[in-house]
Structures are given as structure tokens and as C-alpha cells.
Amino acid sequence: MLNISCEKKQDFISISKQSFSQKKKTNLSVEEKQAWYLKDIVIDTIPGISLRRAKDSLLIDKKGQKVIIAVLDSKIDTNHERLKDYIWKNSKETPNNGIDDDKNSYIDDVNGWNFLGNKKGENTNYTSYEYTRILKKYAHLFKDKEEVDIAPKDSLLFNLYTRAKNTYDKRMKYAKSQLRYANMLLKNRKNLEKGLLKYFPNNNYTKKDLDSLQKIYPNDKELHRYTLIYTNFMQSKYSQKSMELGKLKAQERIDKLLSLSYNERKLIGDDLEDINDTNYGNNIVNDYLDLFVHATEVSSVITSFKLDNIKIMPITVFTNGEVTDKDLALAIRYAVDNGAKVINMSFGKSLSLHEDWVQEAFKYAEKHNVLLMSSAGNEYLNLNEISKNYPTDIGKNGKEVSDNFLLIGGTSQKLTKNLVYYYSNYGNKHVDIFAPGENLYVAFPNNKYEYDSGTSLSSATVAGVAALLYSYYPNLTVSQIKNIIINSGVKYDVDVEIRVGREKKLVPFSSLSKSGSIVNAFNALLMAEKIANQ
Structure with missing residues (x-):
């Protein structure tokens, strides 16, 4: 494991047990509290993702390519001051003319698509579990x-x-x-x-x-x-x-x-059991903002990277209840077909009716070099003890169906035994890597801001890092991008507290995910540069 000083800016960042104990910062300024997850463990003594360090030392005078991140989530405030300049615009579609100008089967999809509505512009706010x-x-x-x-x-x-x-x-x-x-x-x-x-x-x-x-x-x-x-x-x-x-x-x-008699698709009008019945939905991705804040939060984590070449593609699949496998599978395909390179899915469920539909969509995304990620969940569960947590790339035979999916756990700003976000799920068989997810300063609808927590925000953080890699190293494959993110994380040689039932115990942080680390933009860019030049 390498140790790094501030002068050796081209070495990978890593933290030994000895240096870890010396790098504890407890009193943060307002600016540090609001942007802690973008900070650097060496320079700032804050366990963030080293984004600012990466931009200041590795990206100067470099120009990246445009990258679209599809946010599969709830309705979103596309007019929020922190989001409006980053919202994807479908240049092939003429707004509100009632014509499918780009002939992608989605009429007037200027800013994305809503799979929870009908052609009349009516939308449902409830789906079944x-x-x-x-x-x-x-x-x-x-x-x-x-x-x-x-x-x-x-x-x-x-x-x-x-x-x-x-x-x-x-x-x-x-x-x-x-x-x-x-x-x-x-x-x-x-x-x-x-x-x-x-x-x-x-x-x-x-x-x-x-x-x-x-x-x-x-x-x-x-x-x-x-x-x-x-x-x-x-x-x-x-x-x-x-x-x-x-x-x-x-x-x-x-x-x-929970009602066994409630028809969740009555308003939408499609057959939920027919993956080929795709003629539903509408282009309304930004209403009911008083009820739905999740997508606005998640997207604001990505836009906090302040990269002009990154765009957010809003796709509505999530409301009160749980996402259907049909909507998810079709949303992934929509994102891929419309140019997304990264797909963030900050939600999960314990059961799946049609996991084959979703995993076929995973393979479709892999074929088109698109990376997907999801949040590990906030039930402080050991996912090793659960058969599956959806969405997942683990097939019925127990092996990965594709090499383009990441599951993300959450961490805090605390360089203590509480480094892991208290509610984060974990497990080195399923969780690939951790990322900041506790007390992030995020956008809420109507130009508001609040601190919030959850692995949904951790997943969005990794989505931003993935987009960064795609932008500056567009020739890398999705498998390379995935493995760079996993292998370039910063390892913290420290015991952290987790909940096991009603008890708490200390375990090595390295034991809680496949990588045993926290995602790091600086390291990822260094590794990408090395691989791209091989």
C-alpha cells in the first residue's frame, strides 16, 4: 500500500493505519460541510472523493467529451438553479408538436421520458410493492x-x-x-x-x-x-x-x-406482463415536486461536480411503491438508445418478478458500452446473508450476467469507527465499493437545499466519477471503467462499527465490499491514464 504526501501528486492516494489515525478533522467550516464529499483525504484530511484535487492537478487544460448520465428515478425539478443548465435536451425532437420527430417511438421526449403516465398526460403517483x-x-x-x-x-x-x-x-x-x-x-x-x-x-x-x-x-x-x-x-x-x-x-x-385489488396500471393502460407492450408513458418528468424530491437530490450530487460536459437525462420510473421490472428494463434501453453512457438507479427491492427482463437490458447496455449502478440500500443489512437485492447483475446460476454494473454502499465524513454511514447495507459478495452518502448538501425542489443522507447519494457520487472517466477517456470499455472505479478506490485500514441484528460490532472496513475501499476520482483518473496509454 502506497503512502502519499502533498508533493507527490501523481502517486495514488492511499491511507495506512498509522496515517489514518493522524488525519482526523472534526470542526468543518460551512464550505467544508457542504462540499466535504468532494474533498481529499491528504490535502483536506476529509475522506471525500478527491474531485477538486483531480480537477486542479490532472484536468487542467484538458477538454472532455460530452457524457450523458441517465437518472432513473422519480420526477425531477428540471428548473432548479443547480440542475437547469445540466438537463439533457433531445436535439432531434421538436418540443410539443405531437410528432415523434426522431422516430424513437417516444413522442416529444425533449428532456427524457416518464414511464408512469399515459398519452393523455395523466400520471400515477402510486405503484404496488x-x-x-x-x-x-x-x-x-x-x-x-x-x-x-x-x-x-x-x-x-x-x-x-x-x-x-x-x-x-x-x-x-x-x-x-x-x-x-x-x-x-x-x-x-x-x-x-x-x-x-x-x-x-x-x-x-x-x-x-x-x-x-x-x-x-x-x-x-x-x-x-x-x-x-x-x-x-x-x-x-x-x-x-x-x-x-x-x-x-x-x-x-x-x-x-399493499392492496391486492388495486390496479396500478389502470391509468397507464399497458399490460404489465408484456415487455413488448411499449406504447405508454409521456414526456412529463417534472411535476408533483412537492411529493417527489428524490431525483432532484440525486441529480444535484452529480451536478455538484461542476463539469459542463455532463448532462442529466431524467427518466421517471419511481414513485410511491416499487419500480416494476418492465419499466426498469425499458428505461435502461431508452437511456442506451438515446446516448447515455452512465445509468444511475438509486433504488432497490428484495424481490423481482421478471429479473430476466432487467438482466437482458443490462446485457444490452453492456453491448453499447454503458455502465449502470445502484445503491446498496439503507437497512443496515449484510447483503451476503440475502439471496439477492434488486436490481442485480447476479443471474440464476449465481454468476454475473454482464460486466457493467456496480452496487454502492455509503460512508460518512467521520474518520472514526463511524466511517460507514450508519444505515448503509454492506457485504463483500454484492457491494462493489463505498462512496460518500451521509450529510450531503443537496438540492430540493423549488431552489431549496438541505442536508440529507442515504446510499442513493453514494450511487450518484459514483455515477459522477464514471462520467468523468468516460468524458476524458472515451475509448475505454465499460468493463475497464467499472474495474478502474473498483481498483482505484482508497483503502482505509481501520475497524468500523456495523449493526448485526440489535448488536453492534467492529469489523475491518475492507471486509464490507468487494474492493474494500471508497471511490476516488483522483486515483481513477490516474489509473485511466495509465490504461489508456498501454
Whole structure:
């Protein structure tokens, strides 16, 4: 393992155990907090991806080629100040003329495509969970059956159905408990407000007013209880609006996402079981922004790289619920056919009805030299102990079907045992590499910004690095790009804390992914230069 000093800018960055213990920075400035994931471990003592170092030392006077990153996600704020200059424009399509000018079968797809709508411009905001779909499809065969009742030829399907049923029952139980909880909170709030009308007839008061009541009536224990509880309700997460939204989400989860009678494709109008039924969707990729923020967040991580030659292609496949394999497979093909070199899919699910459709799309992307990536997930699970997590390039025989897919875990800015993002999934059989994903300063719709966390942001970070490589080394193959990203990461020789059930334990960071490292743009560019010149 090489150690690097600030003067040796052309050596790979690596961190030994000794140097690791010396490189801890706890008090970050506002600028460092907002851009920590772009920083350098040697120069800044922050475990970012060394993007700024790469741009300042390796990309000066170099001009990259245009690279399109397809973001397969929710609706996106294409007018956000941080995104608008980076949104892909289909130059072959005349806006809103109702004609398929480029003859790609998608009418007026000027900025991308929405697979969750119909030709009338109507869009759905709810899709089923995958386990709900599986129950709908196979209940007529397996409902109330035991394993002894199943013919050997149906055993794999029965196993899928059983796993779906177990997951479904747990989620339905949880949804009902959340609905009861939301109703309880709303009822308690209403009762407390009713009790406080005696003191505030106009129902208008602040925390300071409530504190004053306790001083005015020091012996009124009931009043003290009311004011103490209601003070909690004055927090934003317990506001009337937040609790009503929580109730709505729980109710919609029961009525739609988990409902065995809900027809998720009624509005869209296609046959979900027919991959060749492709005449659906519309070009509306940027509505319902108050409900959907995910794609805006994810895309803003990519645009924070500030590379003018990178464009974002918005493709809507994700809403409340889980992505269908059909939409995902067709979205990948759409992205490839329209020039994307990188496809980011910051979502996942535990079951898949048509994984073959998706994996055929993976192979189609590989054939066209396109790299795909997805987030490992935020359930602090060891994916080694799970049969599969979708989307995946692992086929039914346990081997990779293509060499163009990366699964990304999340890290923090903390050079401590908490280097791994607390909720990140992990596992050296499935997770390829880690990338920053905790407390990233990201865009929210309507020109807003917030800090947020999740492996979705980690995946987007790697998408940006992949685009960087494609831009400056366009002759590299997708397999080379993938392996450069994996093999050029910075290894941290340190034990980190992970959750195992209800327990916590320390394990080597190197044991949590195939690469045992964090993605690094500086190293990746150095390795790409070396390979390109061989």
C-alpha cells in the first residue's frame, strides 16, 4: 500500500493505519460541510472523493467529451438553479408538436421520458410493492397451499410466493400500526388543543406562552401535563401537517401499495406482463415536486461536480411503491438508445418478478458500452446473508450476467469507527465499493437545499466519477471503467462499527465490499491514464 504526501501528486492516494489515525478533522467550516464529499483525504484530511484535487492537478487544460448520465428515478425539478443548465435536451425532437420527430417511438421526449403516465398526460403517483404483485399473480396457484402440495416443477415459484407472502404480512402489519399511531397522535393533539382553549380562546400560543402558564398555575398538575405534551407537538415532525401526511401515507400504503385489488396500471393502460407492450408513458418528468424530491437530490450530487460536459437525462420510473421490472428494463434501453453512457438507479427491492427482463437490458447496455449502478440500500443489512437485492447483475446460476454494473454502499465524513454511514447495507459478495452518502448538501425542489443522507447519494457520487472517466477517456470499455472505479478506490485500514441484528460490532472496513475501499476520482483518473496509454 502506497503512502502519499502533498508533493507527490501523481502517486495514488492511499491511507495506512498509522496515517489514518493522524488525519482526523472534526470542526468543518460551512464550505467544508457542504462540499466535504468532494474533498481529499491528504490535502483536506476529509475522506471525500478527491474531485477538486483531480480537477486542479490532472484536468487542467484538458477538454472532455460530452457524457450523458441517465437518472432513473422519480420526477425531477428540471428548473432548479443547480440542475437547469445540466438537463439533457433531445436535439432531434421538436418540443410539443405531437410528432415523434426522431422516430424513437417516444413522442416529444425533449428532456427524457416518464414511464408512469399515459398519452393523455395523466400520471400515477402510486405503484404496488413487488411482493404485492407476486401475490396478485400467483395467489390462484399457491394460496393456502403447503410445500407438500406443490409439484417439483413449481417449487421455485412457490418459494418466491412464500417469500413474498412473508414480506407482505410484515409490511401490512407495520402499515396498520403506523395508521393507528398517526390517528392516536392526531386525536391527542386535538384533545390537548381543546383543553388549552380555556386559557387561549383564540387557539394561538407559543412555547413561551405555555411555559408562562406553568408559572401562573404552579399547582395545576393537569395543566402542566398538557403543556409539557403539547410542547412536543410544536416540533415540526409533530405538526398538524406532518401528522396528517403520515396518516395519508399509511392509509395509501394499505389502500394501494399493499392492496391486492388495486390496479396500478389502470391509468397507464399497458399490460404489465408484456415487455413488448411499449406504447405508454409521456414526456412529463417534472411535476408533483412537492411529493417527489428524490431525483432532484440525486441529480444535484452529480451536478455538484461542476463539469459542463455532463448532462442529466431524467427518466421517471419511481414513485410511491416499487419500480416494476418492465419499466426498469425499458428505461435502461431508452437511456442506451438515446446516448447515455452512465445509468444511475438509486433504488432497490428484495424481490423481482421478471429479473430476466432487467438482466437482458443490462446485457444490452453492456453491448453499447454503458455502465449502470445502484445503491446498496439503507437497512443496515449484510447483503451476503440475502439471496439477492434488486436490481442485480447476479443471474440464476449465481454468476454475473454482464460486466457493467456496480452496487454502492455509503460512508460518512467521520474518520472514526463511524466511517460507514450508519444505515448503509454492506457485504463483500454484492457491494462493489463505498462512496460518500451521509450529510450531503443537496438540492430540493423549488431552489431549496438541505442536508440529507442515504446510499442513493453514494450511487450518484459514483455515477459522477464514471462520467468523468468516460468524458476524458472515451475509448475505454465499460468493463475497464467499472474495474478502474473498483481498483482505484482508497483503502482505509481501520475497524468500523456495523449493526448485526440489535448488536453492534467492529469489523475491518475492507471486509464490507468487494474492493474494500471508497471511490476516488483522483486515483481513477490516474489509473485511466495509465490504461489508456498501454
